[in-house]
Amino acid sequence: MIIIDKVLISDEAVEEQFVCDLEACKGGCCVDGDAGAPLSEDELPVLDRIYEQVKPYLTPEGVAEIEKQGRHVYEKGFGAVTPTIRHQICVYGIIENGIVKCGIEKAWNEGKTDFKKPLSCHLYPFRISRQDGYEAINYEPREQLCRAACKLGKRLKVPVYRFLKEALIRKYGSAFYEALDTIGRKWKKKT
Structure with a gap:
């Protein structure tokens, strides 16, 4: 679990890869x-x-x-x-x-x-919920519908949080995104 500014972020946000594939879905x-x-x-x-x-x-x-x-x-x-x-x-x-x-x-x-x-x-495919004064971000792609997007993300090596950069900045601001990106880059080096 990742925590930035009272926002709980599932590990999948930096581990999983995803790019919408509208031609498929x-x-x-x-x-x-x-x-x-x-x-x-x-x-x-x-x-x-x-x-x-x-x-x-x-x-x-x-x-x-x-x-x-x-x-x-x-x-x-x-x-x-x-x-x-x-x-x-x-x-x-x-x-x-x-x-x-x-x-x-x-x-x-x-x-x-x-x-x-x-x-x-x-x-x-992020879903936001509220828990005990925190917001929680979970990665929730639809299993069948998003299968092609998961494959495309893996092929292009795009973590889901990077695919959603504009939306994350819109919601939480640039500093939040930069912090998440720093964590994501370190996470990638570990794996």
Whole structure:
């Protein structure tokens, strides 16, 4: 277990290798699961604020579900999450060339909004939980869905924390990431 600034980080964060392989998984993490993407309380007003800028990027079915369910919903056991269409694809999901992508992120890429996408999506396959005043980061790829990403990460020799550098800096800041990278480099030398 690694501890940086009251954040507990599983050893797998530096030991395991991972690089998303969208050609293989087709963006299945936006479809697969028991609920939509987890949202922090800070993200709820952001989704309200950016909705009109994001709306043109969404599917008609996604827009209809948002207008019916809201920009976020509460699911027992999960808290605030993005709504889904028939308990499958996220309402913010769009399909391009057979791959599910994020309509919020597409709007961000085109400069229409200042919000990239929900942090839980950006950090995947890391999952964050809270325990006794600490945040805990665990590496939780989906066994079947992420198999190709694990293979690609190994082939490219990219530790999962490095793959998620931008998301980790977004969540915890540059100093946190630099500390984790220093630990990761030392860890690699030991193995």
